[in-house]
Each structure stands twice: as C-alpha cells, then as structure tokens.
Amino acid sequence: xxxxxxxxxxxxxxxxxxxxxxxxxxxxxxxxxxxxxxxxxxxxxxxxxxxxxxxxxxxxxxxxxxxxxxxxxxxxxxxxxxxxxxxxxxxxxxxxxxxxxxxxxxxxxxxxxxxxxxxxxxxxxxxxxxxxxxxxxxxxxxxxxxxxxxxxxxxxxxxxxxxxxxxxxxxxxxxxxxxxxxxxxxxxxxxxxxxxxxxxxxxxxxxxxxxxxxxxxxxxxxxxxxxxxxxxxxxxxxxxxxxxxxxxxxxxxxxxxxxxxxxxxxxxxxxxxxxxxxxxxxxxxxxxxxxxxxxxxxxxx
Amino acid sequence: xxxxxxxxxxxxxxxxxxxxxxxxxxxxxxxxxxxxxxxxxxxxxxxxxxxxxxxxxxxxxxxxxxxxxxxxxxxxxxxxxxxxxxxxxxxxxxxxxxxxxxxxxxxxxxxxxxxxxxxxxxxxxxxxxxxxxxxxxxxxxxxxxxxxxxxxxxxxxxxxxxxxxxxxxxxxxxxxxxxxxxxxxxxxxxxxxxxxxxxxxxxxxxxxxxxxxxxxxxxxxxxxxxxxxxxxxxxxxxxxxxxxxxxxxxxxxxxxxxxxxxxxxxxxxxxxxxxxxxxxxxxxxxxxxxxxxxxxxxxxxxxxxxxxxxxxxxxxxxxxxxxxxxxxxxxxxxxxxxxxxxxxxxxxxxxxxxxxxxxxxxxxxxxxxxxxxxxxxxxxxxxxxxxxxxx
Amino acid sequence: xxxxxxxxxxxxxxxxxxxxxxxxxxxxxxxxxxxxxxxxxxxxxxxxxxxxxxxxxxxxxxxxxxxxxxxxxxxxxxxxxxxxxxxxxxxxxxxxxxxxxxxxxxxxxxxxxxxxxxxxxxxxxxxxxxxxxxxxxxxxxxxxxxxxxxxxxxxxxxxxxxxxxxxxxxxxxxxxxxxxxxxxxxxxxxxxxxxxxxxxxxxxxxxxxxxxxxxxxxxxxxxxxxxxxxxxxxxxxxxxxxxxxxxxxxxxxxxxxxxxxxxxxxxxxxxxxxxxxxxxxxxxxxxxxxxxxxxxx
Numbered sequence: 002x003x004x005x006x007x008x009x010x011x012x013x014x015x016x017x018x019x020x021x022x023x024x025x026x027x028x029x030x031x032x033x034x035x036x037x038x039x040x041x042x043x044x045x046x047x048x049x050x051x052x053x054x055x056x057x058x059x060x061x062x063x064x065x066x067x068x069x070x071x072x073x074x075x076x077x078x079x080x081x082x083x084x085x086x087x088x089x090x091x092x093x094x095x096x097x098x099x100x101x102x103x104x105x106x107x108x109x110x111x112x113x114x115x116x117x118x119x120x121x122x123x124x125x126x127x128x129x130x131x132x133x134x135x136x137x138x139x140x141x142x143x144x145x146x147x148x149x150x151x152x153x154x155x156x157x158x159x160x161x162x163x164x165x166x167x168x169x170x171x172x173x174x175x176x177x178x179x180x181x182x183x184x185x186x187x188x189x190x191x192x193x194x195x196x197x198x199x200x201x202x203x204x205x206x207x208x209x210x211x212x213x214x215x216x217x218x219x220x221x222x223x224x225x226x227x228x229x230x231x232x233x234x235x236x237x238x239x240x241x242x243x244x245x246x247x248x249x250x251x252x253x254x255x256x257x258x259x260x261x262x263x264x265x266x267x268x269x270x271x272x273x274x275x276x277x278x279x280x281x282x283x284x285x286x287x288x289x290x291x292x293x294x295x296x297x298x299x300x301x302x
Numbered sequence: 303x304x305x306x307x308x309x310x311x312x313x314x315x316x317x318x319x320x321x322x323x324x325x326x327x328x329x330x331x332x333x334x335x336x337x338x339x340x341x342x343x344x345x346x347x348x349x350x351x352x353x354x355x356x357x358x359x360x361x362x363x364x365x366x367x368x369x370x371x372x373x374x375x376x377x378x379x380x381x382x383x384x385x386x387x388x389x390x391x392x393x394x395x396x397x398x399x400x401x402x403x404x405x406x407x408x409x410x411x412x413x414x415x416x417x418x419x420x421x422x423x424x425x426x427x428x429x430x431x432x433x434x435x436x437x438x439x440x441x442x443x444x445x446x447x448x449x450x451x452x453x454x455x456x457x458x459x460x461x462x463x464x465x466x467x468x469x470x471x472x473x474x475x476x477x478x479x480x481x482x483x484x485x486x487x488x489x490x491x492x493x494x495x496x497x498x499x500x501x502x503x504x505x506x507x508x509x510x511x512x513x514x515x516x517x518x519x520x521x522x523x524x525x526x527x528x529x530x531x532x533x534x535x536x537x538x539x540x541x542x543x544x545x546x547x548x549x550x551x552x553x554x555x556x557x558x559x560x561x562x563x564x565x566x567x568x569x570x571x572x573x574x575x576x577x578x579x580x581x582x583x584x585x586x587x588x589x590x591x592x593x594x595x596x597x598x599x600x601x602x603x604x605x606x607x608x609x610x611x612x613x614x615x616x617x618x619x620x621x622x623x624x625x626x627x628x629x630x631x632x633x634x635x636x637x638x639x640x641x642x643x644x645x646x647x648x649x650x651x652x653x654x655x656x657x658x659x660x661x662x663x664x665x666x667x668x669x670x671x672x673x674x675x676x677x678x679x680x681x682x683x684x685x686x687x688x689x690x691x692x693x
Numbered sequence: 694x695x696x697x698x699x700x701x702x703x704x705x706x707x708x709x710x711x712x713x714x715x716x717x718x719x720x721x722x723x724x725x726x727x728x729x730x731x732x733x734x735x736x737x738x739x740x741x742x743x744x745x746x747x748x749x750x751x752x753x754x755x756x757x758x759x760x761x762x763x764x765x766x767x768x769x770x771x772x773x774x775x776x777x778x779x780x781x782x783x784x785x786x787x788x789x790x791x792x793x794x795x796x797x798x799x800x801x802x803x804x805x806x807x808x809x810x811x812x813x814x815x816x817x818x819x820x821x822x823x824x825x826x827x828x829x830x831x832x833x834x835x836x837x838x839x840x841x842x843x844x845x846x847x848x849x850x851x852x853x854x855x856x857x858x859x860x861x862x863x864x865x866x867x868x869x870x871x872x873x874x875x876x877x878x879x880x881x882x883x884x885x886x887x888x889x890x891x892x893x894x895x896x897x898x899x900x901x902x903x904x905x906x907x908x909x910x911x912x913x914x915x916x917x918x919x920x921x922x923x924x925x926x927x928x929x930x931x932x933x934x935x936x937x938x939x940x941x942x943x944x945x946x947x948x949x950x951x952x953x954x955x956x957x958x959x960x961x962x963x964x965x966x967x968x969x970x971x972x973x974x975x976x977x978x979x980x981x982x983x984x985x986x987x988x989x990x
Contacts, residue, residue, distance in 0.1 A: 030393050119972055273810045279803035572827075
C-alpha cells in the first residue's frame with residue numbers, strides 16, 4: 002500500500018478519533034451516523050461490490066443484530082453480545098446463502114429484500130405471540146462510548162473490504178462479477194466464494210444493529226428491519242462508487258453532509274431538494290464520486 | 303393549493319416577525335414530528351394542535367414565561383417516523399439549536415427513546431401520544447405523559463365496559479405491532495380473570511390486505527363482542543369487510559381511527575355503533591375549556607379535531623403553558639410545579655404521579671348516528687352504550 | 694372447515710385480491726421488461742392516481758371509475774415527460790446507459806421522494822377518502838362491496854386487454870420483441886425509441902388507473918405508495934421479469950396464498966406465507982415461476 006493512497010485514510014481516521022474531544026455534542030452525533038453508514042456500506046461492498054450480486058436486504062442483519070443484543074441485554078455483557086451478534090449473522094447468512102445465491106441479477110435484488118421482510122414479519126409474529134410489545138433497554142452506554150465502538154466497526158469494515166480485495170478470494174469475487182460461468186470454468190470455487198462473501202458481509206451490519214439498538218433504547222421490529230436501511234446503503238454505494246474502499250466513505254460523507262445541510266436549512270422541502278440532488282447526481286456523475294475523483298487507470302469493462 | 307401554502311408561510315413569517323418586534327426575545331420550542339413515513343398520517347392531528355396553540359398564544363402577546371410574555375417560535379424537524387432520528391433530533395435541539403423548551407413527537411416509538419437524553423440534559427418534556435406501559439419504567443422527573451389511555455388501563459376498563467353491558471363472549475383480533483399487541487396482552491389476562499369467553503383470538507401483520515378468512519371465522523363463532531385492536535389502515539379494512547361479510551355483534555370496538563373526522567366521513571355508515579378509544583367528544587359540555595378549543599380548531603382546519611390525539615396534544619400544550627407561567631424556564635421549579643399542580647385542561651383536571659396522569663379516566667367513545675358520544679366512564683358519559691345493529 | 698375452504702366467498706376474495714395485485718404490477722413489468730428501469734417510484738404513481746380520483750370525485754363529482762381515465766392520463770403523461778426529458782438522454786449516452794439499471798434506481802428513488810413531498814405539501818399529510826358504491830352486493834351466497842366488484846371488473850378487463858394487446862397488436866408485438874431481445878429488436882426495424890416511449894407511458898398509466906381503483910376502498914395519503922411498490926416487485930419477479938402473463942399469474946397466486954393461507958392457518962401467518970412463498974419459489978426456480986419471457990437476457 003503506497004503512502005500517497007494511505008495518507009488521506011489515515012488522516013480521516015485521525016480526524017474521527019479526535020472528534021469527541023474537539024467537536025460539539027452534535028458533531029459527535031453526526032460523526033456517529035457517518036461511521037455507521039460507512040461500516041454498513043463497506044460490509045455490503047464485500048458482497049455486492051465485489052460479486053455484483055446487489056443486496057437490497059442488508060437490513061435483515063442489522064435487525065437480527067439489534068434483536069439479539071436487546072434480548073440478551075442484562076444477561077450477557079455487551080463486550081460479548083455485540084461480537085456474538087456478528088457471529089450469529091455470519092451463521093445465518095451462510096446458512097441461507099446456498100439457496101439464495103442461486104438466484105441472479107434483479108431477481109437476487111428483490112429476493113434479498115423479500116428475505117429481509119420475511120424475517121421482519123416472523124419476528125413481529127414471534128414478538129406478538131410472546132406477548133411482547135416493543136422492548137426497552139436501560140442503562141445503556143452514552144453516545145461517546147457508542148461512538149468509539151462504531152468507529153472501530155467502521156475501520157474494521159474498511160479493513161475487511163481492503164483485505165478481501167487483496168486476496169485471491171477477492172480476485173475470484175471480481176471474476177465472478179465479470180462473468181460467473183467463465184470464472185467457474187477457470188476453476189474458481191464459485192459457490193464457496195459467494196457463500197463466504199455473503200457471510201462476511203453480514204458480520205459487521207449485525208454488530209452495527211446491536212449498537213443502534215443501544216442508541217435508540219427501544220426495539221420494535223418494524224423499525225429495526227426498516228427497508229430504508231437497505232435502500233440507504235445502496236444509495237450511498239451507488240453515489241460513492243463501490244469499486245474502491247474510498248467509495249463508500251465518499252458516498253456516505255456526501256449524503257450525510259448533504260442531508261444535514263438541507264435538513265437544517267430547509268426543513269419543509271429538504272426531501273424534495275434531496276430527491277432533486279440524487280437525480281442530478283446520476284446525470285452528472287454516473288460513475289459515482291469515486292469514479293469521478295479517481296477514474297480507473299484501465300478502461301472499465 | 304401550493305400557492306396558498308406558500309402565501310400562508312409568508313404570512314406566518316411576517317407575523318412572526320411582527321411578534322418579534324414586540325421587544326421580548328422569542329421563546330423557542332423544539333420538537334420533531336413525523337412528516338413522512340408510517341406515522342405521518344396520525345401525527346398530523348398533533349402538529350395541527352401545536353400550530354393552532356402557537357397562533358393563539360402569540361395572539362395573546364406571547365407565552366407567559368414566569369411573568370413575562372415572550373413570542374413563541376418553533377424549531378421543528380421531520381423525524382420520518384423513526385426513533386433513531388428522534389434521538390438525533392432532540393440531541394440537536396438541546397445541544398446545538400439550544401431551544402428553551404421541548405414539545406413531544408408522535409407516538410411511543412419516537413417518544414420512549416428520548417428518556418435517557420432528557421435525563422442526561424435535564425430537559426423536561428410533556429409527552430402526549432405515547433401510551434405504552436413502558437412509560438412507567440422511565441425515571442420520573444424529566445418526562446410526563448398526559449395520556450390516560452395507557453394500555454393496561456384500556457384493557458381493564460374495556461373488560462369492565464363489556465361486563466356492564468352483559469357481554470359474555472368476545473372475539474379479539476389485532477395488529478401485531480406493539481401498541482396493539484400491548485393492549486392484547488393485558489386484555490387476555492383481564493378477560494380470563496373476568497371469565498369472559500374468548501371465542502377467537504388472532505393477530506395479523508400490519509400490511510394485511512384481506513380479512514375475509516379471518517372475519518369469516520369471527521362470524522362463525524358468533525361472539526357478542528368483537529374487539530379489533532387496529533390502526534388506521536386495518537381499522538378501515540375491518541369496517542369495510544365486516545360490513546361486506548355481514549359480521550354482526552352488538553358490541554364492536556375498533557381501537558384507532560373513528561376519532562378522526564375524515565375517517566368517520568369515509569366509513570360513515572360502517573362506523574355507526576362502533577366503540578373506540580378517545581378522550582373527548584363535542585357532546586361533552588362539562589369542561590369549559592373544550593368548546594373554545596373545538597371552535598378555533600374547526601375555524602382553522604374546517605373539521606373536528608381528532609378526539610384522541612388532538613385532545614392529548616392540546617392537553618400537553620395547556621399543561622406546558624401553565625407550568626411555564628409559574629416556573630419560567632427554571633427546570634427545578636418546573637419539576638416541582640409538574641409534580642404538585644393540578645392542571646386545567648380541555649378535559650378537566652390533570653395531576654401527575656411520577657410520569658403518569660392519574661386523574662383523567664380511561665375513556666371510550668361510541669359513534670351514535672352522526673354524533674360521537676362518551677359512553678365510559680359513567681362519571682363523564684354523555685350517553686349510554688347502544689348495541690350496534692346491522693344496516 | 695372443508696365447506697368453508699370450498700366456499701365461494703373465499704374464492705371471490707382470492708380472485709379479487711389477486712387481480713388487484715396483478716394490475717398494480719402490470720405497469721412495472723412493462724417498464725422493467727422493455728427498458729430495465731427499476732421504478733422504485735411505482736407505488737407513488739399509484740398514489741398520484743388515487744389523489745387524481747379523489748379530486749375528481751370530491752371536487753367535481755365524477756365517478757372514480759371514469760376518473761381512471763384521467764388518472765391514467767396524468768401518470769402516463771408523467772411517464773412520457775420523464776422519458777423525453779431524462780431517459781432518452783441516458784439511453785443515448787453509452788457511458789450512462791451502461792450503469793442505467795443502478796442509476797435508474799437512484800433516479801426513481803429521488804423521484805419518489807419528490808413526488809411524495811410535493812403531494813404532502815399540496816394535500817397535507819392527513820388521510821383522505823371518500824365513499825362511493827359502498828353498498829354490499831350479493832351474488833348467490835357471496836357478498837361483495839359494490840366498489841370492490843367494480844374495481845375487480847376494471848382490473849380484470851385491463852389485464853385481459855394488456856394480454857390481448859401484446860399478443861395481437863403491432864405495437865404490442867413490438868413491445869414483446871423489445872422485452873425479449875433488446876438488441877435484435879432494433880436491427881429488425883422496430884423503432885426502439887417510440888416503443889420505449891409507448892411502454893413507459895402505458896406502464897405509468899396503468900399504475901395511475903390502479904391508483905384510481907384503490908382510492909375507492911383505501912385511505913389516501915402521500916405515503917401510501919410503498920406497499921404497492923413492494924407488491925409490484927414481488928409479483929413481477931415471481932412471474933418472471935418482463936413476462937406480463939407470468940406477472941398476472943403471479944399476482945393471482947399471491948392473492949390465493951394470502952387468502953387461503955390465512956384460511957388454513959391463522960391471520961398472523963399472512964405476510965410470513967406471502968414472503969415465504971416468494972422466497973421459496975425463487976430459490977427453487979431462480980428465474981421466476983414461468984421464467985423470463987423468451988430467450989436469454
């Protein structure tokens with residue numbers, strides 16, 4: 002990894018480390034949100050950016066992580082329940098990956114969405130059958146503590162996607178994206194690689210869901226498995242470009258800061274302007290911010 | 303329509319400007335409200351009241367803050383019906399916008415998450431539309447809930463109402479989202495204790511589009527009472543399809559919906575005889591503050607206020623107004639005032655014990671013809687329960 | 694129990710529900726099939742159609758059934774404008790066209806947010822509704838509210854018309870050709886531009902018509918669209934993308950699953966069954982129930 006490329010990332014991490022000490026409470030809250038989306042989007046990239054199997058259902062891991070942490074809150078200490086939430090999602094993702102990844106293209110997209118909704122309605126039914134009506138957690142860590150955890154998750158997700166890219170496994174994933182049948186013919190264990198990618202992409206979103214459950218202190222299935230989470234991840238990945246670890250960071254930063262700006266200055270019509278901005282973005286920067294700032298050296302296929 | 307909105311916004315801005323010109327710095331009240339998403343429809347009942355209240359207060363010269371009248375300014379954001387957003391917004395309101403006072407968002411899902419925040423910054427909040435029993439788990443001192451339709455009370459009182467009208471068998475159906483399952487859970491226990499026969503007990507997901515099979519089962523069971531724990535969409539579905547299938551029972555309770563004017567208009571004949579949750583009805587004449595509220599609401603919005611959520615919102619505004627007049631912006635004094643005062647609201651006295659309003663009784667309304675009557679409790683009832691008949 | 698399961702009432706409920714699913718998905722299938730555009734704003738078109746009928750009926754007293762024409766015209770015009778103003782350019786530029794599928798998601802996402810907010814500003818967020826044909830009609834021992842019956846008849850007619858159109862009309866055949874083999878269609882002499890314009894206009898128009906129909910029975914809010922978008926996508930995927938007949942069959946299947954599923958189990962299983970069937974079918978048949986219309990993508 003050459004220094005020129007590493008420098009901006011290092012600077013960013015340093016800035017995020019410094020934020021709780023120099024920034025206002027609100028700045029920390031924004032930083033927290035930024036880190037959350039980075040963690041989610043980078044993880045998503047491990048699957049969807051690398052293999053081309055676009056997941057529109059990553060909210061399922063987020064929700065399951067939240068559910069697990071809330072259920073075990075009080076009985077299992079957080080330093081254990083959060084990683085367990087990640088592990089749980091790894092297992093769940095790997096278990097469903099075999100049948101789910103047989104489906105391709107837009108079918109896969111909607112299938113992942115359907116899966117997320119299925120789990121949501123199952124949890125709703127289970128909670129109703131148990132006589133539960135939303136679960137509250139008390140005595141959660143403050144926003145600063147959660148911030149550090151989220152920073153760790155964002156860094157971990159970025160490191161994960163970078164590591165994957167550098168391995169043969171990652172190259173194999175890219176080959177799958179290019180042309181799956183050819184990759185298989187070349188001897189790449191396509192099924193195993195896809196399953197692994199899917200599983201890996203689920204770990205950190207599970208933990209992020211757990212952290213957010215602590216931030217919100219109130220768990221409710223419709224909110225925890227909200228499709229808007231899946232949509233936002235996808236939006237940030239498209240905006241930022243997902244060919245490179247910098248993509249999600251840029252996409253997240255752009256969308257978060259744009260939202261903050263509009264939301265504060267034009268609360269009534271901020272959604273309209275956001276919609277217009279998204280459309281304008283597609284027209285002006287179809288390759289995403291990353292593709293625009295750092296055009297690929299060789300012509301993209 | 304859009305032009306009228308823009309013109310209205312300009313006028314409001316001009317008015318706010320002129321209010322500012324009175325010399326006193328404005329008192330800024332911050333809140334988030336669901337302007338999009340799942341709760342946007344219900345939340346409108348609340349925002350309308352907030353806007354009306356601000357208008358009326360500013361017309362009086364401003365909010366009485368410990369003796370000085372200061373014009374009211376709102377700082378509001380769209381929380382998109384998300385609890386996580388509400389947390390973020392209220393943090394911003396307190397630490398960044400540095401508002402003087404807070405108003406409540408809509409519903410338990412967005413209000414409950416605020417508790418740790420309020421405790422941390424010591425900012426008081428008078429909540430209105432959050433009605434979960436979870437509120438009692440919150441530490442008192444920074445948050446108060448005006449709602450008397452807390453779900454365990456609802457279940458308990460509903461059973462009493464059933465017993466009073468000699469209903470011996472019921473079918474209980476409801477949504478699987480928390481407000482509905484909460485009532486259902488307490489209802490199950492209370493019905494068992496009262497030894498009422500539960501012939502059907504089923505829940506359905508919030509996106510249900512057809513109740514034919516479900517209601518056919520209910521119809522076949524021939525219960526004397528049907529309790530439908532629903533929100534707007536499924537309430538409407540129930541009313542339509544129960545009429546379609548000829549589901550007949552003298553006692554039919556539909557939790558949310560019939561208190562909204564547009565809902566009643568849309569389902570008119572289907573709502574006749576339906577019992578629902580509410581706080582007030584125009585037929586109630588014993589509360590002096592109610593009639594002027596209704597009159598000004600109707601004048602501004604050309605329809606009746608939501609007899610549940612709008613009334614709750616107005617109560618929280620009135621209580622806030624009275625408390626701030628006595629305590630100013632001093633938080634310790636505010637807490638003391640909240641704990642000791644008996645407030646005057648449009649549905650009478652309100653006194654708090656801990657976080658909960660312990661004076662206002664859990665109220666049920668019934669649509670009777672083109673009027674909505676209070677049928678429970680008998681201390682404030684405007685008409686007795688009338689068994690529902692098929693049309 | 695058996696008698697209940699075999700009852701006409703359940704059958705009618707399944708057919709009516711299924712037809713609604715089918716007609717809502719019709720337009721989306723057309724747009725995706727011909728142009729691979731992921732219209733995530735499809736539900737918002739249904740919403741616009743609902744408001745159009747609401748205004749037509751409440752303000753002018755025009756029957757919502759007649760308002761379907763107006764609603765379809767409005768949303769159809771929206772489609773045409775979107776195509777001529779935006780998509781035509783995107784198709785023309787090779788760089789943009791390559792990422793069109795992903796980009797179309799963003800564009801329509803932006804569009805859905807804009808449409809929702811504009812409607813909320815114009816009509817306020819409170820739910821609207823009206824009463825029309827709400828008397829109950831009895832056909833044998835089956836009861837149905839008149840407005841649902843009317844909605845069903847119009848939906849069924851629309852579905853049949855769509856199928857006939859694709860089968861027998863020149864335009865329809867051209868659309869079908871475009872769906873099946875995009876590149877080849879142009880070579881064969883089909884005016885791709887015009888067919889695409891026709892597709893998006895018709896596709897959007899059917900959404901508007903569906904909206905006008907649902908407005909008779911549902912409460913109308915600016916945010917009512919999303920569930921329809923979800924349903925539409927599930928239906929078209931289940932039936933095979935671009936396969937309109939498959940989509941209609943899939944819509945009917947979902948209607949039957951929802952109604953009979955609840956009849957056999959319990960109402961709490963309703964959505965679990967619907968999504969379960971969806972996931973299950975796709976996993977077993979990755980190209981959808983009937984598969985993509987024609988040959989390879």
